[in-house]
Amino acid sequence: MLEVRNLKKYYQLKAGIFKKQVGFVHAVDGISFNVKKGETLGLVGESGCGKTTAGLTILRLIEPTAGEVFFEGKDIFKATKKEMRTFRRELQIIFQDPYSSLNPRMTVYDIVSEPLKVHGLARKKNEKTEKVSQLIKKAGLSPHEHMHRYPHEFSGGQRQRIGIARALATNPKLIIADEPVSSIDVSVRAQILNLLQDLKKEFRLTMLFISHDLSVVKHVCNRVAVMYVGKIVEIAKTKDLYNNPQHPYSEVLLSAIPVPNPKIRRKRILLRGEVPTPVNPPLGCRFHPRCSYAEPACEKVEPKLINIGGPDEHLVACHLRK
Amino acid sequence: MNKTILQIKDLKTYFYTDAGIAKAVDELNLKIERKETLGLIGESGSGKTVTALSILRLVPFPGRITGEILFHGENLLEKSEEEMRSVRGGNIAMIFQDPMTSLNPVYTIGNQISEAIELHQDLDRLEVNKNVIDMLKKVGIPDAATRQRDYPHQFSGGMRQRVMIAMALSCNPELLIADEATTNLDVTVQAEVLELMKNLKEEFGSSILLITHDLGVVAEMSDKVAVLYAGKLMEFCDVETAFMAPQHPYLEALLESIPRLDVDKERLDAIAGTVPELVNPPQGCRFHPRCKYAKEICNKQEPQLIEIEPGHSSACLRVDEIYH
Ligand SMILES: Nc1ncnc2c1ncn2[C@@H]1O[C@H](COP(=O)(O)OP(=O)(O)O)[C@@H](O)[C@H]1O
Ligand SMILES: Nc1ncnc2c1ncn2[C@@H]1O[C@H](COP(=O)(O)OP(=O)(O)O)[C@@H](O)[C@H]1O
Ligand code: SF4
Ligand SMILES: [Mg+2]
Ligand SMILES: [Mg+2]
Numbered sequence: 001m002l003e004v005r006n007l008k009k010y011y012q013l014k015a016g017i018f019k020k021q022v023g024f025v026h027a028v029d030g031i032s033f034n035v036k037k038g039e040t041l042g043l044v045g046e047s048g049c050g051k052t053t054a055g056l057t058i059l060r061l062i063e064p065t066a067g068e069v070f071f072e073g074k075d076i077f078k079a080t081k082k083e084m085r086t087f088r089r090e091l092q093i094i095f096q097d098p099y100s101s102l103n104p105r106m107t108v109y110d111i112v113s114e115p116l117k118v119h120g121l122a123r124k125k126n127e128k129t130e131k132v133s134q135l136i137k138k139a140g141l142s143p144h145e146h147m148h149r150y151p152h153e154f155s156g157g158q159r160q161r162i163g164i165a166r167a168l169a170t171n172p173k174l175i176i177a178d179e180p181v182s183s184i185d186v187s188v189r190a191q192i193l194n195l196l197q198d199l200k201k202e203f204r205l206t207m208l209f210i211s212h213d214l215s216v217v218k219h220v221c222n223r224v225a226v227m228y229v230g231k232i233v234e235i236a237k238t239k240d241l242y243n244n245p246q247h248p249y250s251e252v253l254l255s256a257i258p259v260p261n262p263k264i265r266r267k268r269i270l271l272r273g274e275v276p277t278p279v280n281p282p283l284g285c286r287f288h289p290r291c292s293y294a295e296p297a298c299e300k301v302e303p304k305l306i307n308i309g310g311p312d313e314h315l316v317a318c319h320l321r322k
Numbered sequence: 323m324n325k326t327i328l329q330i331k332d333l334k335t336y337f338y339t340d341a342g343i344a345k346a347v348d349e350l351n352l353k354i355e356r357k358e359t360l361g362l363i364g365e366s367g368s369g370k371t372v373t374a375l376s377i378l379r380l381v382p383f384p385g386r387i388t389g390e391i392l393f394h395g396e397n398l399l400e401k402s403e404e405e406m407r408s409v410r411g412g413n414i415a416m417i418f419q420d421p422m423t424s425l426n427p428v429y430t431i432g433n434q435i436s437e438a439i440e441l442h443q444d445l446d447r448l449e450v451n452k453n454v455i456d457m458l459k460k461v462g463i464p465d466a467a468t469r470q471r472d473y474p475h476q477f478s479g480g481m482r483q484r485v486m487i488a489m490a491l492s493c494n495p496e497l498l499i500a501d502e503a504t505t506n507l508d509v510t511v512q513a514e515v516l517e518l519m520k521n522l523k524e525e526f527g528s529s530i531l532l533i534t535h536d537l538g539v540v541a542e543m544s545d546k547v548a549v550l551y552a553g554k555l556m557e558f559c560d561v562e563t564a565f566m567a568p569q570h571p572y573l574e575a576l577l578e579s580i581p582r583l584d585v586d587k588e589r590l591d592a593i594a595g596t597v598p599e600l601v602n603p604p605q606g607c608r609f610h611p612r613c614k615y616a617k618e619i620c621n622k623q624e625p626q627l628i629e630i631e632p633g634h635s636s637a638c639l640r641v642d643e644i645y646h
Contacts, residue, residue, distance in 0.1 A: 046508035155596050185365045186535050187612075190579040190592035197589065212508070215538075219581035219590070242583070256513040258538030259584045260577065262561045270517065271510050273464075274478060 001206050002035040002058070002174060007067035009050075009057045013279055026278045027053040029230035030067070032305065035174070040200065040207040042221035042238070044214060046253075046275065049227040051210045055176045058208075059091055060084070071174070089119050092167040094160075096179035101163060102151040108162055109147045112136060115169040131169070138202075139165035140195055157188035164195065168203065178210045193220060214257050218242055226250045229286045230278050232305060235315040246308065246316040249287045285319065293320055327496055327529050328354040328377070333389035335369075335376045342601040346372040346385070348553040351627065354497065359523065359530040361544030361561065363537065363576075367597050368550040370533045374499045377531075378416060379406050393497075412442040415490035417483070419502035425474040425482065431458075432470030435489050442493040457488040461518055480511035487518060494526050501533040516543060537580060541565055549573050552598050552608040555627055559634040569645045570636045571613045607639060615644050 010024040028050040035041045043051050056062045058069050060076055069076045076087055095101035102111055112132045115121070122128040133143030139161040151159055160180060167175055180196065181189045193216065200207060211217050217224055218238055225235040226247065234247040245251045255269045273290050276282050282289055288298040297319050305317040333350040336343050347369040354360045362370050375381045377391055379398060391398040398409065410416075418424055426434060435454045439445065445453070458466035461484040474482060483503065490498055500519065504512040516539065523530060532543055540547060540561070547564035549557040549572060557570035568574045578591040595612040598604055604611050610620040619639055627637040630645075638644070 046510065157596060185597065186537075187365050187576060187579055187593045188596055190581075190590035191594075193581065194590055194592050214509070215581045215583050218583060219587065252510060254583075256509040257583055258512075258516070258536065258542040260537040260541045260565060260580065260582055261584050262541045262544075262565050264584060268513055268517070270514055274480070275508075 001037040001072060002208070003068075003070040004034065004054075004058060005032050005068045005070075006030050007032070007054065007057060007069065008065040009053050009062065010065045011053075023279050026230050026281055028057060029278070029281070031227070031230075031232045033225050033232060033235055035206055035208055037206055038204065039222040040209050040220055042217040042224035043208060043210045043227060044212065044217050044224060044253075045227035046212060048275065048278070050230045050278070051212075051227060052178055054227075055093065055178050055208065055210055059093055059176060060087075061093070085119070089115075089170040090173045092170060092172040092175050094163050094167050094175060094177040094180045096182050099151075099156070099159065099183075102159060104151055107148050107150055108136065108141070108165075111151075111162060112165045112169055115166060119170055121170065135165040135168055138168065138199065140191070141165070155188070156184045157192060160184060160192050161195070164192075164199070168199065171203070172205070174206045174208070176208045176210065179212070180209075181216060182211065182213065189216075196220070214254065226253065229276055229281050231286055231317065232315075233287065233317050235305070235313070236309065237312060237314070240309065240312065240314050246314060246321050247287075247318050248291045248293050248320075285317070295319060325355045326353050327356050327394060328352075328531075329390075329392040330373075330377070331390040331392065333373070333376060333387070333391065335372050335381055335385055335387050338384045338386065339601070344600040345553050345603070346600060347376060347550075350389075350550075350555055352548055352555065352558070354529050354531060356496075356529055357523065357527050358546060359532055359544045361540035361547045362531060362533045362550065363535060363540055363547065364550035365535055365597055367552075367600070369553040370550055371501055373550070374416065374501050374531065374533060377499065378410050378414060380410075408442070411438055411490075411495075412493050413495055414497045414499065415493065415495035416499040416501065417486045417490050417503040419505050424486065427474055430471050430473055431477070431485050435470070435485075435492055438489050439492050453492065457492045458485070460522075461485070461488040461491075462514065463488070480507055480515070483507060483511075483515055484518070487515065487522075491522050491526065491528075495528055497529050497531065498523075499531045499533070502535070504539065505534065505536065512539075519543070537565075537577065538583075549576075552603050553600055554608055554637065555635075556609065556638075557634075557636050558627070563634055569630055569634065569641055570638050571615050571644065572609050575612075575614070607637075615640055 007028055008030050009028040010026055012021050013023040013025050015022045045051055057064045064077060079087060109132055112135050113128050116128055116131060122131045136143045136147060141161050181192050184192060209220055221238050223237050224241050225232050228249050234250045245254055252269045252271055271290050284300045285298045285303050288294045303317045303319050305315045307313055307315050308321050330350055330352040333347055335347040336345050364370055376387050381387055432454050436450050439450050439453055454470055455466045458470060463469055463484055504515050534540060544561045547561050548555060551572050556572050575593045579593050593612050606621040606623055607625050610616040623639060625637045625639045627635050629635045630641060
């Protein structure tokens with residue numbers, strides 16, 4: 001349904017009082033993957049690896065540096081204004097921070113009805129009110145009680161429900177959820193995850209689920225792509241990745257997660273050094289300066305993402321896996 | 323043989339706000355033993371930070387503290403401000419979630435650690451400087467001799483957190499309070515910092531009050547667990563019991579609501595509703611509006627924390643009916 005090919009986004013790096021351009025942030029540096037109809041693909045990795053940039057670029061909310069993105073076979077980056085309107089309706093985004101992604105001066109009604117207005121989906125007033133209250137109900141809020149209130153009157157979890165109602169307003173086919181539960185309290189997180197699960201089924205949604213929380217991703221996603229400094233290093237079915245990670249970085253990442261079971265004492269792989277900056281990423285395999293398996297080739301040649309899983313597709317970019 | 327290093331008795335920290343009295347911490351009783359890590363958990367607004375600030379007497383206006391906070395048997399609430407200054411960053415050190423709030427941006431890292439050391443130890447300049455470099459090395463800062471001349475903003479988040487730990491531990495505190503100290507770090511960096519805290523506890527024999535909402539971190543690090551909800555201590559027990567056989571509906575529900583790496587679940591058992599506000603908390607048991615076991619009595623009578631078996635306390639009116 002969504003196919004991303006060799007997507008790149010470089011930000012200009014400026015410095016000094018004259019804001020001279022001194023280089024590029026290689027935030028997303030040639031990533032390829034696809035999201036199949038009806039599935040939830042997880043995009044994981046540590047902060048700064050390029051997850052948000054990838055999401056925003058796919059939706060063309062920021063302009064790409066290179067690459068192609070096909071939605072149902074049509075190239076989003078080559079779309080005309082008119083085609084872009086359709087894409088904007090069919091692809092929606094849910095943001096991490098429900099506090100800053102909602103306009104504080106708009107009521108819940110205004111927020112949820114805005115996309116209906118923009119896309120001409122409900123022309124008559126009563127039609128619009130009806131639609132909005134339906135959406136609010138679906139997101140687990142009460143139209144009667146909540147429709148005419150402002151975002152600051154809600155808790156974090158409820159604000160995320162408003163964001164979800166807004167995203168669903170255009171009846172989208174694909175939703176990109178960027179850390180949708182990361183800033184929500186633990187006890188309320190489950191409510192939002194269950195809500196997303198239910199709505200996904202009801203609206204037959206396809207989802208790209210961006211998160212740094214590997215426990216959440218394991219629960220929500222069918223397949224998972226792991227990013228490291230602007231590159232995808234591994235893509236596999238969730239079970240395969242978690243039980244049998246093939247990339248050394250995925251292995252480290254999974255071993256680092258504390259498990260809520262004091263009887264499980266896991267062997268942890270500690271990393272040396274720090275995450276390299278995406279301004280001057282290491283040559284060869286970007287993970288090589290920190291990888292305990294690195295060979296001479298890893299310093300020079302960039303490994304390609306190849307399938308080692310046969311029909312089950314387990315893709316990995318590492319010289320040790322062939 | 324008194325091994326207790328910190329004992330909190332009937333601690334009440336109330337904020338007298340325009341909207342009313344927020345009972346952020348209400349009748350808290352807790353103990354931390356020597357060389358022990360106590361995990362203090364509860365979602366945001368449950369009073370974890372206020373508890374930590376109360377111990378150090380750093381609660382801001384309009385907060386007021388009553389009760390007793392016994393550190394080696396001496397009540398910290400009766401000490402002079404001067405005496406408290408030498409307790410802070412000396413016997414008791416604290417690491418916060420955001421290290422920038424406690425690092426001074428205009429001094430080098432080395433300067434700040436030296437100052438912490440000089441405040442509590444009588445050493446000459448050379449010795450102090452040697453200590454600083456040793457400490458930075460110990461927390462895994464590469465090239466410590468050079469990097470001590472850098473300013474806080476020249477360090478990454480993970481490195482700053484290590485500097486904080488170096489600073490906190492440079493005076494061998496008997497009690498380290500870590501308030502969401504690894505919450506903003508990436509998991510691989512968190513793993514290193516946790517490892518570091520474990521090692522230093524072994525080496526210096528410090529006790530740790532570990533505040534976090536991450537149940538994984540608590541399971542990994544703690545010996546004992548205390549669960550706060552809306553300012554009230556709901557359950558207290560050893561870590562295995564907390565995760566294997568909790569005896570309070572809140573902890574039970576919390577454990578069932580989280581997605582976990584070690585358990586597969588079709589659907590999470592979400593807890594209904596949200597955390598209450600503290601100015602007008604629910605009557606009776608503060609958890610009753612969200613509790614799946616709640617009966618009529620729960621909104622009438624306030625539960626007391628009772629010891630249900632040695633070393634295990636729970637504040638639930640129906641604990642016997644539910645768990646036996
Ligand atoms: N608008 C921007 N200008 C310059 N650099 C940016 C911008 N947005 C993000 N970056 C940089 O791009 C990299 C990737 O960021 P981001 O996509 O937000 O990562 P993630 O979502 O995985 O944490 C980071 O190094 C970040 O500092
Ligand atoms: N400066 C303050 N003024 C008024 N109330 C406060 C202040 N600081 C904390 N509180 C109250 O104390 C409660 C508990 O806060 P806190 O200890 O920070 O929770 P936690 O650390 O568990 O997230 C808050 O919900 C708030 O009601
Ligand atoms: S006292 Fe009642 S409401 Fe509170 S936890 Fe026990 S059963 Fe639930
Ligand atoms: Mg992001
Ligand atoms: Mg706090």
